[in-house]
Structures are given as C-alpha cells and as structure tokens.
Amino acid sequence: MSNSQGSHRAARSARRNRADAPRTYGSYPSSTAYGSRGTAFEGPRGAAREGYEPYLPYVPHPSQERSAPYAPTAPYGTAVPFDDDEDDEDQPWEPWGQRTDRTRPYAAGPYSAGAVGGRAAARRAARRKRTAERPEALRRLVPQALVVVFLAGGTSAFIANDKSIRLSVDGVPRTLHTFADDVGELLADEGVAVGPHDIVAPGPDEEIAAGDDVIVRYGRPVTLTLDGERRRIWTTARTVEAALRQLGVRAEGAYLSASRHSRISRVGLDLNVWTERTVTFMADGRERTIRTNAATVQEAVEQAGIVLRGRDATSVPASSFPRDGQTISVLRITGRKEVREEPIAFRTVHHNDPALFQGTEVITQQGEQGVERVTYELRTVNGVKQKPKPLRSEVVRRPRDQVVKVGTRPMPASVAGAEGLNWTAMAQCESGGRPNAVDSSGTYGGLYQFDTHTWHGLGGTGRPQNAPAAEQTFRAKKLYVQRGASPWPHCGRKLHQ
Known part of the structure; x- marks a missing residue:
C-alpha cells in the first residue's frame, strides 16, 4: 500500500473518532486525546502522533456577518440545502477542519431549521430583484452592442482591404x-x-x-552621337553603361565622351560614342590595317604611324569620320608654282547708223585684246603629273572694245537707166556669183570686183566684199549710170545678153 493511500485512511479514521466525542459548536472538551476512547491515532507508518491542543471558541469575522442572527448548526445527520447561485462569501465561516461538502450532512453540531429557512428566503428575494433589473440593463446594452458590432464589422473591412x-x-x-x-x-x-x-x-x-x-x-532623354550619326532616344537606364547595354551598343574598345559609371539625370545627357572599327591605309605602296576608335581620319592616320609631310594629304578629308572597313589612300604631293600671261578677248559693240543701207556694217573701232597674268600650281601626286591648278590672277592690260556701225537705211528698189540689164550674168562672170570674193592681189572684191577707192566714191563704206549682195548690185548700177560698161571691160557685154 502506498504512502498516499495510508494517509487518506488515517484521515478518515481521525474524522470518525472526532464524531464520537460529545461537543457543541464553538466549544471543545479539554482533553489531550483525539478520540473518546482516549487512544492516540497512528500515522501512515505506525508512528504515534502527538495530541492536538483544543480549538479556541469561534468568533465570526465582521465581514462574515449577516442580516439574520447567527444560529447554531443543525444536528448531526440533518441535510443542509445547497444553493448553486450563492457565493462563498454568503456561507458561514467554519473552523478549520470542520467544513465538509455541502451536498453531504455535517459531521456534528446542531443547526437551527428556522435560521436556515430565513437565509434561503433572503437569497430568493435577492435573485428576484436581480431578475427584475435585467431587462432594463439589457435595453441599455442593446445600442452599445450594435455599436460594437458596427465597429467590429468596419474594423474587419478595414483589415480586409488593407x-x-x-x-x-x-x-x-x-x-x-x-x-x-x-x-x-x-x-x-x-x-x-x-x-x-x-x-x-x-x-x-x-x-x-x-x-x-x-x-x-522614369524615362530619360539621351542625345546620342554614334559613329558620327546623331539621334535622340529615350531610356530608363540610370547610368551610361546601362543605357548602352539597353540600346545594344557595344562599348568594348569604344571612345565615350562620358564615363561609363556617370549617372543620367531626368534632364538628359549628350553622349558621343565612337566604336572600334577596322580601317585600311594605302601609303607609299604599302597596305596597313588597324583597329581604331578615332573620331577623325587625321587621328586614325597618326594611330597607324603614317607621317604626312608638306603638302601630303588623304583621299578623304582629314576631318571626316573613318567608317568600318574603309580604305583610305595617303597622297604624297610635290609641286611648284608657275606664272603665265594669257590674252583677254575684247568685246564687239554694235551701233545703228541710219546713213548706211540695211545689211551694211562698218567697223569704226578695231578691238584690242587685253593681257592677264595667272599663277598656276603644278602638282605631282604619287609621281603622276596633275592638271595645273590656277591659284590667282591679275590683269596687266584691259582689252579694248570693237565698235561696229549697222546700217538701218532702206535699200532703193531701182536705179534709173540701169534697169533691164542682166546683172546676174555679169556677177557670175566677175566673181563667180560670190559676194565675198576677193582677187589674188587683194585689191578688188565683191560680186562686181570693186576697188576700195571706187566703192567709197559710190557712197559705200568699208570693204565692198563685206557689204550685202543687194548693196553691191545697187552700187554697180550707179557706176553703170555714170560710166557705162567701161569699168568691166571683159564682162560688161554680159549685161546685154
């Protein structure tokens, strides 16, 4: 048997012995023994236990006092009613060790039945009073409960939407x-x-x-000049390196006008990029190919180790942008300057003259050429002579204009005494019918072979061979009226054929 079971049995035996002793509630016999038989109880393991001192008289605590007078306990064996609604503070205080389960009878001590009934009636009246006050309390609680429910629902919605x-x-x-x-x-x-x-x-x-x-x-504007081509683009990159990667521009070996780690503000950035390219140079009979990110041909020539001297040049402008795969020739140029005098042509100025018959032109002022001094550059490119290039010029003597009078007088229709003759046959005989014919000596000219003196005497100007055919025929008729056919000894007879 365990120690716990032995303790419980000893406790029950002690309670039975105390029940046999005659006593009243609140007073105990003066005895040193536990039971009525005068024997001491044994503990759990057979050890004799000392006697307890008698209990002191019961004095109720002021907080335990009730409205009804205190009454002695009911006799042993009388059942005490148990109320589920009563609180512990409504129960009488019992000495230590004397209170038992309320559903079972007390071990000893007389109880007054009237006192017990009085306390039960008081408790029922208190319950009825509390029951009457509950509806009013409920009516006050309903609005408060609705507010609580509303706030709880709003809080749930607040939490759900957050x-x-x-x-x-x-x-x-x-x-x-x-x-x-x-x-x-x-x-x-x-x-x-x-x-x-x-x-x-x-x-x-x-x-x-x-x-x-x-x-x-955020988007950022970038003005990008890529290998000489300028364009404006938008990018969401925040650095130059990220922008080039976003645009698909290969930055390895390229020249950048800004650091790769430079930040691009929302205002934007101007960025010049020259990628690495392959350029071939032809110089001095040799071919040189390099990889360069130069911005100009001049820079690429220097990177290729080619020296330009004097008038040496390249086949494309030195300031132009070298393209990928481009071939550029280096021109070795030698040359000298040469000064030459060249003629300047004169102008011919015509003036109308009403004294001259229509179709007649007379030079009144002979034209004279001018002289111009021109400086030329004579070049040799890669050993081949080039066309002289004029550098500058100056006028040494200005040309003089040639002045020509143009007749505006109408030609007469006929000459009295000379009509009806065969002038065509005589012209054919003298000059072969050519108005500008001139003999071998240069003395006679025209259709009818006038000499200059005779021509001027008939009113003609200039040389007869320069006059129109109609004027020549007119002058010939006037000469025939004055002198007959004697001026034409060999062909004069043709007039009458």
Whole structure:
C-alpha cells in the first residue's frame, strides 16, 4: 500500500473518532486525546502522533456577518440545502477542519431549521430583484452592442482591404500599406506621376493584391552621337553603361565622351560614342590595317604611324569620320608654282547708223585684246603629273572694245537707166556669183570686183566684199549710170545678153 493511500485512511479514521466525542459548536472538551476512547491515532507508518491542543471558541469575522442572527448548526445527520447561485462569501465561516461538502450532512453540531429557512428566503428575494433589473440593463446594452458590432464589422473591412505593397520608384524600394485596387490608383495616392516614356510594371490598369511588387522607372532623354550619326532616344537606364547595354551598343574598345559609371539625370545627357572599327591605309605602296576608335581620319592616320609631310594629304578629308572597313589612300604631293600671261578677248559693240543701207556694217573701232597674268600650281601626286591648278590672277592690260556701225537705211528698189540689164550674168562672170570674193592681189572684191577707192566714191563704206549682195548690185548700177560698161571691160557685154 502506498504512502498516499495510508494517509487518506488515517484521515478518515481521525474524522470518525472526532464524531464520537460529545461537543457543541464553538466549544471543545479539554482533553489531550483525539478520540473518546482516549487512544492516540497512528500515522501512515505506525508512528504515534502527538495530541492536538483544543480549538479556541469561534468568533465570526465582521465581514462574515449577516442580516439574520447567527444560529447554531443543525444536528448531526440533518441535510443542509445547497444553493448553486450563492457565493462563498454568503456561507458561514467554519473552523478549520470542520467544513465538509455541502451536498453531504455535517459531521456534528446542531443547526437551527428556522435560521436556515430565513437565509434561503433572503437569497430568493435577492435573485428576484436581480431578475427584475435585467431587462432594463439589457435595453441599455442593446445600442452599445450594435455599436460594437458596427465597429467590429468596419474594423474587419478595414483589415480586409488593407494591402502591403512593395513599391520601387526609380530603383528606390519601400514597403507601404494601401487600399488602392489597381496600380494606377496606387501611384495616384502616392503622388507618383508617370509619362509616356516611363515604364510601370505591372501596367496601370492591373489589379494589385497584398504582397505584390510595383516597379516604376522614369524615362530619360539621351542625345546620342554614334559613329558620327546623331539621334535622340529615350531610356530608363540610370547610368551610361546601362543605357548602352539597353540600346545594344557595344562599348568594348569604344571612345565615350562620358564615363561609363556617370549617372543620367531626368534632364538628359549628350553622349558621343565612337566604336572600334577596322580601317585600311594605302601609303607609299604599302597596305596597313588597324583597329581604331578615332573620331577623325587625321587621328586614325597618326594611330597607324603614317607621317604626312608638306603638302601630303588623304583621299578623304582629314576631318571626316573613318567608317568600318574603309580604305583610305595617303597622297604624297610635290609641286611648284608657275606664272603665265594669257590674252583677254575684247568685246564687239554694235551701233545703228541710219546713213548706211540695211545689211551694211562698218567697223569704226578695231578691238584690242587685253593681257592677264595667272599663277598656276603644278602638282605631282604619287609621281603622276596633275592638271595645273590656277591659284590667282591679275590683269596687266584691259582689252579694248570693237565698235561696229549697222546700217538701218532702206535699200532703193531701182536705179534709173540701169534697169533691164542682166546683172546676174555679169556677177557670175566677175566673181563667180560670190559676194565675198576677193582677187589674188587683194585689191578688188565683191560680186562686181570693186576697188576700195571706187566703192567709197559710190557712197559705200568699208570693204565692198563685206557689204550685202543687194548693196553691191545697187552700187554697180550707179557706176553703170555714170560710166557705162567701161569699168568691166571683159564682162560688161554680159549685161546685154
């Protein structure tokens, strides 16, 4: 048998012995023994236990006093009613060790039945009073309960609509709580303005849920000059290196006007990029191919180790941009300067003269050529002579204009005494019918072979061979009226054929 079981049995035996001793509630016999038989109880393991001192008289605590007078306990064996609603403070205080389970009779001591009934009636009256006060209390609690329910529902909705979102604006992340339904509303609530060149992921019309990530990247304008070609583009990259990578520009070996790690502000950036290219030079009969990122042909020539001396040049302008795969020739130029005098042609000026018959022109001032001194450059390119290149010129003597009078007088239709003759046959005989014919001596000329003196005597000007055929015929008729056919001794007879 365990120690615990022995202890319980010893306790029950002690309670039975105390029940046999005659006593009243609140007073105990002066005895040193435990039971009525005068024997001491044994403990759990057979050891004799000492006698207990007698209990002191019971004095109720002021807090335990009731409205009804205190009454002695009911006789042993009388059942005491048990009320489930009563509190512990409503029960009488019992000495230590004397209180038992309320559903079972007390071990000893007389109880007054009248006192017990009086306390039960008081408790029932108190319960009825509390029951009567409950409806009024409930009526006061209903509005408060409704407010609590409303607040609880609002709090639940507040918690349900609140979302935790991670927003990254131009690379700066932050976590925030929002009630927005979509990305556009979220950005509007946070004061984040986006333009047509900015990137928003997800899109502004996409719905958001708790835990989503929203990314905003601002667009930046870049004026890019790539291998001499200038254009304006937009990029969301924040550095030069990232922008080149985004644009697909190969930066290895390229010349950049700004550092690769330079940041691009939202205002924009001007960026010059010259990529690495293959250029071939032909110089002094040799071919040289290099890889270069030079911005001009002059820089590429220097990188190729080619020295230009004096008038040496390249086949393309030295300031031009060298293209990938381009072949450039180096020109070795030698030369000298030479001064030459060249004639300047004169002008011919015509003036109308009413004294001359129509078709007659007379030179009144002979033209004279001028003289111009010209300096030329005589070049040899790679050993081949080139066409002289004029460098400068100056006029040594100005030319003199030639002045010509042009007749405007109408030609007479006929000459009295000379009509009806065969002038065509005589012209054919004298000059072969040619108005500009001149004899071998140069003395006679024209259709009718006038000498200059006779021609001027008939009113003609200049040389007869320069006059129109009609005028020559007119002058011949006037001579025939004056002298007959004697001026033409051999062909005069043709007039009468």
